[in-house]
Amino acid sequence: MSSQASPVKVFIRIRPTANFAHELIECPPDQQTLKVRSRKDSNKGKRNNQLSSWVFQLNGVLDNVSQEDTYDRVARSVVLGAFAGYNGTIMCFGQTGAGKTYTMTGAAETYKHRGIIPRALQEVIQIYDKEVFQETMVDLLSSIKQGKSSNSGVLTVIEEPGGGVSVKGLSLHLVHNEEEALNLLFEGEMNRIIGEHALNKHSSRSHCIFTVHIESRSRTLSDAKYITSKLNLVDLAGSERLSKTGSEGQAQMEAMYINKSLTFLEQVILALADSRREHVPFRQSKLTHALKDSLGGNCNTVLVANIYGEAAQIEETLSTLRFATRMKCVQTKPSINEHVDPVLQVRRLEKEIQFLKEELSMCNTLTNRVGVSNEILSETQVEEVRTQVQRYLSGLLDEIPIVSITQIQEVFAQFKKVVLEQQKKLREQLGPRNTRVEKAMNTTPSTVAEGSVGAVGEVESCGYGLGLAKSSQKHQRTVSPKPSKARKDKQISRKEGAASQPPVENTTVQAEQPLNLSESDMTTHEPPQQAPEEQQHRTDSPPPKAEAFEDFKAERGSEINRILKENKAVLSERTTQLRILTDVINATKRDLDYITYELRQFRERKQSQGQLVSAEGEPVLEEAELSLVMQLKELKNRYRQAYEDFRSTKTEVSYCQHLVNQCRTRLLTAFERWYNESFLFPDEVLSVLETGPVRPGHIPVDKALTLESDGLHHKLHADSTVSFYNAYNRTQKRRGSRQVSRSPESVRGSRSKTKLPILSVI
């Protein structure tokens, strides 16, 4: 996950004291600045009568701030970040007695004064504890039995594959609530080695790192993604000078080690703060090694620099503040630690498969295909499918029933196998006789039919025809949905003409017949009658358009033909509805006229007899008149309603008519194109047409002339070659009108073609 560099945040916390050196330490109200004055030149260790002053700019100065506020300002965001998958480190640094432990752990006696760690534990689940002492790491929680430990002996810092570090051998304790976590904290605190110290009887002479591991998973069990984070809560040992501790023997040794490890820590911080430094000496000490990712890696890091604001501690205060300033320059790159649980992922996918299987079986049940299995086919089943395919290819089986998806896949696999086998056989057959086949291709169709290429075009033993069809069979077959194959056939016959034979003009006459198709042709079609001698010649000519059109509708154009039929069905239904509505309107109109007439008659009669009035002198409506008025009102309403329906249905009818026209045009256009591509146009022309509008010079004159001789029979001149291709549809139309006299169908077909626009999208 990408991450952005963010600087370590640094806070200063001042330990409250009655002897606070107000003359030396000043806290301006902005709570982010600290001004310190000193008479001593700390660099040379000598007294100086001149007052030197320093200003330190930090992320916050915590002077007289409660434990709760300290947690809120320093730690809360880091802890919450850990829940979101970011590693976090909160570290306390400072001289002995400055309040590091107070800040991190707090005063154990009062709940109110508890420190950052117990407060953080309120928000987390797992706790992981370790201590570094005299370059020896001790598991403070090893005394607890239930802990899961990877190594019962030595603790070592190891680099993790992702770039982080961990301590191998530490015990890991799972906690379920805050109380369990606090028990572990206090157990660790108790076990922490306390050295007697002249400066502070309760001073901790070790660095202490509490690590809380957080793993957050979605409540949705199927969600395999989860995030992890580590929260390091670090209470470093005091950073005071050796001379000041007055320690001797063991305590002095401890102080030396502590100072050494803090020096290494300072070196690491210096290296990290300097962008020019390439090497950061993390491995110099176990402390820096263990804190590697907290200091320069994938972590939100906060430092609390604790100072003891008395005049006697001003040197240590300055030293702590300088360390804090350097730490401010260190950049970390926090990023979310997101993982995918492979076990859960597999479980999720298994569940999904199970669900899909159930859905499939439900679908099978609903479609009366009970007992259908989509499991991988057994060998026997595969053999069964193979036999079915063989029988199907040899014509012994009309169709292969669809049983399941796996069965369909196997059927396809078997088909492919057969094709590949046949291709191989064919290649073997053609190999030595290649020249002969080439020659055979360049001979007349009748020569081919006489069997000069032997097995090519013959039906194989398995009943699967391969290779070149005999010319005489070409147009008897079902028209291939693939124009390329038909085009190849065409090419072959053209090659034949180009090579030696003169162009056979009369064989193309039938091909030039326009597509004389009308709406009626879509459903029933009578192939145009041909003279017997014409039929003889047609062995080498394209199939009659009408016949080809039927094939086209059944195969290549089946989808558009289906849409056309659907649209026509809707149109017919709407037209019937419109007719009914027209009848209703007319009938209502007749009734209206009649009732109006009756009413008028009634009123005229009444007029002559005199108006009936009530006692109050109001005109009184007689029952018969009232009935007529009510009927009139009823009829007017019915008329209005029917008229509304009529209008909307009429709109629908014209829309449906439009759709039908679109589809019909599209079907005819697609058919024309397919027919020409399959049987008439040479590849060179098609490739030119596919590139877009034809420009002058695009198609060589000789090609155009070849086309003409090839049977398109357009009155082409060299100059008009371009316009022919650009205006192909118009040419078709013209041809249609020239053929008007030939058959009544052609009249309908050409009319429909000229009227309808050609649409690009259906």
Ligand SMILES: Nc1ncnc2c1ncn2[C@@H]1O[C@H](COP(=O)(O)OP(=O)(O)OP(=O)(O)O)[C@@H](O)[C@H]1O
């Ligand atoms: N902000 C504070 N408010 C009240 N008491 C404090 C504060 N800071 C420190 N003290 C008190 O000062 C004493 C020393 O503090 P503490 O033990 O935390 O220092 P330390 O820096 O951890 O020392 P060491 O490095 O020796 O462990 C403790 O008694 C603690 O209660």
